[in-house]
Amino acid sequence: MYPEYFEARERALLGERFDSLFAAPEAPARGLTVNGLRCTPEWLVRRLDAPLTPSPFCPTGLVLGDSELRLGKHPYHHAGAFYLQEPSASAPAALLEVQPGHRVLDMCAAPGGKSSQLAAALEGQGVLVSNEYEPARAQALMSNLERMGPVNSVITSGDTARLAAALPGWFDRVLVDAPCSGEGMFRKEPQAVAQHSQALVARCAALGAEILENAAAVLAPGGLLVYSTCTFAPEEDEGQIGHFLALHPEFELLDCGVSFGAPGEENRCGDHPFPADKTRRIWPAQGGEGHFMAKLRKSPEAAVPTPRRVKPARPGKPCAEWLAFAAEYFPALKERNTQAAGERLFLTPSAWQGEGLKLNIARCGVALGRAQKGRFEPDHHLFMAYGPDCENREELTLDDPRTEAWLRGEEIKAVTAKNGWCAVLVDGLPLGGGKVSSGRVKNHYPKALRNLK
Secondary structure, X not given: OOOHHHHHHHHHHHOOHHHHHOOOOOOOOXXXXXXXXXXXXXXXXXXXXXXXXXXXXXXXXXXXXXXXXXXXXXXXXXOOOXXXXXXXXXXXXXXXXXXXXXXXXXXXOOOOHHHHHHHHHHOOOOEEEEEOOOHHHHHHHHHHHHHHOOOOEEEEOXXXXXXXXXXXXXXXXXXXXXXXXXXXXXXXXXHHHHHOOHHHHHHHHHHHHHHHHHHHHHEEEEEEEEEEEOOOOHXXXXXXHHHHHHHOOOEEEEOOOOOOOEEOOHHHOOOOOOOXXXXXXXXXXXXXXXXXXXXXXXXXXXXXXXXXXXXXXXXXXXXXXXHHHHHHHOHHHOOXXXXXXXXXXXXXXXXXXXXXXXXXXXXXXXXXXEEEOOEEEEOHHHHHHHHHHOOOEEEEOOOOHHHHHHHOOOOEEOOOOOOEEEEEEEOOEEEEEEEXXXXXXXXXXXXXXXXXX
């Protein structure tokens, strides 16, 4: 099952422990992480007809037992109540100790599971910057964060060096879930086995080192940095952290402070030994597919980089169509400053200060919509972010047949909504928006998201 180079390396490092640590159930672990912006784990467990148990890896994580339920098509998934991911994948974000008001950076964010956890911890305050180098993966990241509903996120697409140059010392928390050789994906993805080699491990280790350097640059004095991978390779894990600490005396390695998994191992540190037992590993036998995590703090006395001069963003010109629309449907948003990007209008996070910097910003804040011929055409994103606050709502429930019809893209009967634009909700969770006329809600749920099969 395992590549020859990988198994030989791990058997040499683990000895007799190899067989026990890599022993795991035949089927890969399945799970989900509950979105705290939408609901609590207790709320979801009560309403979701699935075998769910608390995850040991994250307070908002749940482990999914044997089930034929297609959770990816469930109305609550469409509404952003949860994110489907292997249970141990939720562990790194929880280590970052994010608090409301923090400036947080997810440096390698796609497809968005960890970013959604960080956004939930912020509770709509501060700002989350989610960066993804690959443009196609950045699109998936945007779609997932739109579904999950944070209102204070900025999505960038580019090299992490550009972030380091643009925003030195600006972030309170930084997560580096580094691109890696993916040895923890062997059981789930045959491609990971086929492409694995010692050369791949070396390339990923070099890339991870570069990203860590940029993470160190953007982190503010006193800030926390969590580095994680889904691989077992020493060069990408303990060896990476040992090398980083040797270069950066201003950083202190903290104990991860968790009981799951097992401590990191000293025989994997390479040329720069350090207290590896403060890091954390998750082996396949421990309920996950494979993870490594390290938690570091930058000294409060570390030198403060000279920030780049940034011109304050000018408030956008008032859009009469938006103001009229907001007054009728979202009065709480009417007085908020908006920014135009092309034809679209956005509500940008008040804590964001990256205007005018040389960053490739894929999306900044919440897309409200666009003015068209004297009227305002709202964006799906607006209803996913602020749907429960809309003055006109069509209230559905999970057992209402109209809910499944809506997700198939069909018109539905209007029961609680009046004529005009409305938010469509299922048990209080947003499912986008529609337009009511003659007792029917015209469906504006994006075609790419519908349950067509």
